[in-house]
Amino acid sequence: MALTVNGRSVSLRVDPSRSLLDVLRNELGLKASRYGCGAGLCGACMVMVDGHAVPACDTPMWSAAGKDVVTVEGLGDERGPHPVQRAFIAEQAAQCGYCTSGMMIAAVALLRRCPHPTEAQARAGLERNLCRCGAHPRVLRAVARAAEEAAPGSGRA
Structure with missing residues (x-):
């Protein structure tokens, strides 16, 4: 499954039903997005997918395929914060x-x-x-x- 995460092309072999949050945290090591409610209701796991804020906890990987995902780690860094x-x-x-x-x-x-x-x-x-x-x-x-x-x-x- 291919997608872009924080400006970097990524190709992963993962179960397409896994949550985007699970893959971001456990496969890509992007830990800033947090698991809160698991139902997309609290916003702790919010990421941008093609420019729209979405809860990553209830976004299946199949729906992120081919899209541009931005986490808070991709907004800026210590030298150039957003x-x-x-x-x-x-x-x-x-x-x-x-x-x-x-x-x-x-x-x-x-x-x-x-x-x-x-x-x-x-x-x-x-x-x-x-x-x-x-x-x-x-x-x-x-x-x-x-x-x-x-x-x-x-x-x-």
């Missing part, structure tokens, strides 16, 4: 960190389709992501900051 990663750090938008990678992926997908979301749009874009620590207000500030940084002429991109 604007959403920078904003999450600046706004301290993580507490325990369990949901953070899924939140970041959902935020990136939101900002790609709506570069300057209102607070209501940001809330709607993140409604599939649960945070039991209560960091949602900081996450919303991080989304607003990332949108501002990415705005042309902001001098922050």
